[in-house]
Amino acid sequence: MDRAQEGGINDVGIGALFGLVDYRFEILAIMEHARHLEEDYGCGPHTVSFPRIEPAEGTPFSQRENIPHPVSDKDFMKIIAIIRIAMPYTGIIISTRERPELRDQLVRYGVSQISAASETNPGGYDEEGDNTKAKPYEKTGSTGAQFTLGDHRSLDEVISMMIDGGYIPSFCTGCYRKGRVGADFMDLAKPGLIKEYCKPNAMFTFREYLEDYASPETKEKGLRLLKELTQTFPKEELKRRVEGNLCKIGEGERDLYF
Numbered sequence: 239m240d241r242a243q244e245g246g247i248n249d250v251g252i253g254a255l256f257g258l259v260d261y262r263f264e265i266l267a268i269m270e271h272a273r274h275l276e277e278d279y280g281c282g283p284h285t286v287s288f289p290r291i292e293p294a295e296g297t298p299f300s301q302r303e304n305i306p307h308p309v310s311d312k313d314f315m316k317i318i319a320i321i322r323i324a325m326p327y328t329g330i331i332i333s334t335r336e337r338p339e340l341r342d343q344l345v346r347y348g349v350s351q352i353s354a355a356s357e358t359n360p361g362g363y364d365e366e367g368d369n370t371k372a373k374p375y376e377k378t379g380s381t382g383a384q385f386t387l388g389d390h391r392s393l394d395e396v397i398s399m400m401i402d403g404g405y406i407p408s409f410c411t412g413c414y415r416k417g418r419v420g421a422d423f424m425d426l427a428k429p430g431l432i433k434e435y436c437k438p439n440a441m442f443t444f445r446e447y448l449e450d451y452a453s454p455e456t457k458e459k460g461l462r463l464l465k466e467l468t469q470t471f472p473k474e475e476l477k478r479r480v481e482g483n484l485c486k487i488g489e490g491e492r493d494l495y496f
């Protein structure tokens with residue numbers, strides 16, 4: 239990460255593969271790593287990932303009985319909560335390694351970025367992004383999967399879960415495209431000012447998803463959530479701008495962001 243920063247990469251993400259050593263050491267190491275990045279480069283990690291070792295083909299070490307320091311679900315939830323408190327500015331990532339019920343719960347403990355409908359094997363998606371037709375390698379019969387997935391839900395199912403919890407599923411990349419990266423991003427993220435951008439942008443990208451990809455049921459409840467959220471902007475002018483953009487997206491405009 240030091241070399242990446244020195245090479246001109248503004249945003250770096252860190253993490254640890256949990257299960258190799260005592261998780262208490264990993265938490266302290268992640269926090270120390272973040273402190274070092276802040277002190278030396280003026281910018282802590284943009285994201286922190288929390289993969290737990292999952293069984294992988296051809297790797298006996300990854301089988302559950304061989305994992306040297308397995309982390310229980312209860313400890314895993316504690317880990318996420320501690321890092322959320324220690325680093326409120328960072329994005330916390332949870333992959334589809336974890337089971338649906340645990341992932342749904344972890345969103346409440348501070349996870350902010352989740353994947354859906356993922357594949358971990360080469361050639362896992364076809365040209366349309368369909369992940370349901372993955373074929374084993376011809377030579378070995380193996381799928382070559384990097385690890386075993388725990389959450390097999392479709393994107394629409396994950397989005398639907400988030401709507402039910404009152405969360406706004408966001409596909410926003412506004413900061414990168416506006417150049418809000420590195421220390422400039424942290425100046426907004428640390429005092430919490432970034433939410434002035436995140437909330438409207440999340441709503442715009444969510445509306446695009448609802449228009450272009452959602453199932454009819456997800457679209458219906460998603461539009462209801464957007465309507466409720468529009469009423470929560472305290473400043474009348476911002477509320478009008480958000481409503482205006484949402485309306486334009488409904489009429490076919492795309493790629494609107496602050």
Ligand code: SF4
Pocket residue numbers: 408410411412413414432435436437439440
């Ligand atoms: S504005 Fe968009 S890209 Fe920037 S932090 Fe918020 S969600 Fe992420």
